[in-house]
Amino acid sequence: MEQPKGWSWQDRAEGSIRRGTALDPSVEPVDGVRAFPTAYLQERLLITQDQVDNGQEAYDREIRALREAAGSFGWNLDIESPDAVRSADQLVPGVPGFLRAHLTTPDEPTRGESPVPPDAWRVLQRARRSTGTPMPRTSLEHVLSIDPVGLNPFSRTNPFSRTNPFSRTNPVRGAGGAGGSDDYLEPGRGARQPVAWLGPAPLRSAAPKRGRRPVVAVLDTGCGVHDWLPDDVVTRHIELDGVPVGLTDDADPERYPDLYGQLDGEIDAVAGHGTFIAGIIRQTAPDADILSIRMAGALGVIDESTFLITVAQVVELLRRHREDPKTGHPIDVLNLSLGYYHETPVDGQFSTTLNALLTTARELGCVVVCSAGNDAIDRPSFPASLWPWPGADNGIHPDTDAPHVSVGALNPSSRSVALFSNVGPWVQVYAPGAAVVSTSPAFVGGEQAMTKADVDGLRRETIDPDDYRGGFAIWSGTSFAAPYVAGRIAAQLGTVPAQGVRADAAAKAVAAVLTTLPAPVERG
Numbered sequence: 001m002e003q004p005k006g007w008s009w010q011d012r013a014e015g016s017i018r019r020g021t022a023l024d025p026s027v028e029p030v031d032g033v034r035a036f037p038t039a040y041l042q043e044r045l046l047i048t049q050d051q052v053d054n055g056q057e058a059y060d061r062e063i064r065a066l067r068e069a070a071g072s073f074g075w076n077l078d079i080e081s082p083d084a085v086r087s088a089d090q091l092v093p094g095v096p097g098f099l100r101a102h103l104t105t106p107d108e109p110t111r112g113e114s115p116v117p118p119d120a121w122r123v124l125q126r127a128r129r130s131t132g133t134p135m136p137r138t139s140l141e142h143v144l145s146i147d148p149v150g151l152n153p154f155s156r157t158n159p160f161s162r163t164n165p166f167s168r169t170n171p172v173r174g175a176g177g178a179g180g181s182d183d184y185l186e187p188g189r190g191a192r193q194p195v196a197w198l199g200p201a202p203l204r205s206a207a208p209k210r211g212r213r214p215v216v217a218v219l220d221t222g223c224g225v226h227d228w229l230p231d232d233v234v235t236r237h238i239e240l241d242g243v244p245v246g247l248t249d250d251a252d253p254e255r256y257p258d259l260y261g262q263l264d265g266e267i268d269a270v271a272g273h274g275t276f277i278a279g280i281i282r283q284t285a286p287d288a289d290i291l292s293i294r295m296a297g298a299l300g301v302i303d304e305s306t307f308l309i310t311v312a313q314v315v316e317l318l319r320r321h322r323e324d325p326k327t328g329h330p331i332d333v334l335n336l337s338l339g340y341y342h343e344t345p346v347d348g349q350f351s352t353t354l355n356a357l358l359t360t361a362r363e364l365g366c367v368v369v370c371s372a373g374n375d376a377i378d379r380p381s382f383p384a385s386l387w388p389w390p391g392a393d394n395g396i397h398p399d400t401d402a403p404h405v406s407v408g409a410l411n412p413s414s415r416s417v418a419l420f421s422n423v424g425p426w427v428q429v430y431a432p433g434a435a436v437v438s439t440s441p442a443f444v445g446g447e448q449a450m451t452k453a454d455v456d457g458l459r460r461e462t463i464d465p466d467d468y469r470g471g472f473a474i475w476s477g478t479s480f481a482a483p484y485v486a487g488r489i490a491a492q493l494g495t496v497p498a499q500g501v502r503a504d505a506a507a508k509a510v511a512a513v514l515t516t517l518p519a520p521v522e523r524g
Helices: 009-015 055-072 120-131 180-185 273-284 304-323 353-363 478-493 503-514
Strands: 039-049 076-079 097-104 138-145 215-220 289-294 301-303 333-336 367-371 404-410 429-432 436-439 472-475
Touching: 039 055, 039 120, 039 304, 055 076, 055 120, 097 304, 120 138, 138 304, 215 273, 215 304, 215 478, 273 289, 273 436, 273 472, 273 478, 301 304, 304 353, 333 478, 353 367, 367 478, 367 503, 404 478, 429 478, 436 478, 478 503
Parallel strands: 215 289, 215 333, 333 367, 367 404, 404 429
Antiparallel strands: 039 097, 039 138, 076 097, 138 301, 436 472
């Protein structure tokens, strides 16, 4: 398959390395801190910059505690300058920004236990223990996952799931004995596969004479080429103060289907993910415009700081447009089909920067729609659970802003929740998300049709399982339930004022959509 021009084996090998490490909560225990597994970057911490309640003095105390904790292990802690990150407070007024703190090992051992590769979790926990405080301004840098069914490498504890990127160890997978949520990984049951679209393309009305079309922003893997998704429907490149928003390099999973891993012709797991989402919005809201921002590569993982910076850029585009429609970019619905699990998700122990950014967007009338995740668990995921759900212990209080909507997945019958879907009181609504049909770039993989029998000059064969040149596919995941809801909300908004809708009008549109969504049948 086609690769970016000039790519070598070094590029493929380097890009194939998974970002992040699985956290072991038993390491460096601290009384009063109950931790859970997550994925994080061992060498970095995120430090929130706020200037309230003697913020600078408290900030300085935390930095000193972190440096001392790092030094006790023989590690150095270096903090990037604000210009290196261009953090949230530099972009969105009133939102606390953050800095990245890097842990490094000195060239020569100085003092402490051992100059082994540094571990941000151990440093944070030791600083908490020494100060007797939760260190509210400091957090791990998590790794977010763009997560179609079965792809999140950090939430699996089954010893028989894939433990080596080059081989399978489950003796029953694919042999007829596998079942449960893994059924959705099998072609014909929900896994991605080609499909023929027989109906007409979604009909788009003429541009309104007053007001404008609603706009759905999608932060994902970008958007590929497709007849349904021309440039007058999808904005693929946008800048803020001359700086591109999102990724612009050649490693584009919407252009190149097999960037990383072995040269076996297998299409990367999230290649085409953003195009599929854009197609769902096109079906549910034909008159809406789409702002597509590429934030993740072909492995489908994003560093938390990259995610926060990108969200901050998008919120600032929205804020500027609300002040002056001739600037920024209009955004009425923000779709986030990704997430992570925080190790200490209770009030005061997780970074508030993401919540502050999404709250600012909602204050400006933008509805935020998030996928719940595909790990078949009820553990709250972020950002889907960042709302005051029943029984929440996250310290978030009800407000009158535009809604924050978390979406789980329904099976095609719309009578049952997909077995892969996360569930719980923090999942606000469920929508079609299993075996969904939508758009695909014209990818071709290395798998071949099972049987071929040419006759009379005609090429005759069974379905090629990874030939997507027909432009459409079936796929499963809460990643696709979220844009279904986002698109329905955009369609309900209809023609919007040039500056955008007010928060109360957005809330009414969301309420109207949620009451029409199918409700799964309760067991009984």
